Amino acid sequence: QVQLVQSGAEVKKPGASVKVSCKTSGFSFSNYFMHWVRQAPGQGLEWMGIIDLGGGSTRYAQKFQGRVTMTRDTSTTTVYMELSRLRSEDTAVYYCARVRSLRRAFDMWGQGTMVTVSS
Amino acid sequence: IVLTQSPGTLSLSPGERATLSCRASQPVSNNYLAWYQQKPGQAPRLLIYDASGRATGVPDRFSGSGSGTDFTLTISRLEPEDFAVYYCQQYGSSYTFGQGTKLEIK
8 A cells, every 4th residue: 555654753953954754655656746744833734845756856845945855766765855954943743745746635645754953 | 825714713513514714815726725634643634635526535524615715625514533623725836735723622
């Protein structure tokens, strides 16, 4: 069955970087796109960006431009999201979410990865 | 596109009908509007896509309607497991989420 399994919780200091992984299985990897969405404690959902799992092209929300990098490894069918220059406001649960095409709802989500930024 | 959900909190009893609203700041292209359910400690779950399509495995007590800028999620008869936070999302022009409606037991 389709699975998106994310890496474990992280604690980082301000100014550091974090790289979250999303290991996929059960579907044709290169035929899909992957979004990243985050949720600060007690808050709503915030879209961060999307990567084409076939060609590797990316599009990021303006808010994260210059700080976020999304990549994928087709050999291991794993997707990565790296966020740099972390600040306390980046403390959140980060989710990967799969879609079949750009204009589709997010039908499958990873379990989430908690990232805590604290000095 | 900014999505505004109302009410912020809805207090109802099991068996009652729930009506959740999502209003967009401009028309949503092709009615590319989804609804998600989120329970504490869990990832969001897709309920409705393209404004009115029911996702796989979603009970038929959940229905979506609307077009343009005004959309509604209706739960016909609330079950105990339906009490959660609900988000609308548009994916017609980039991607944005509403701020959520908390559905709580009265």
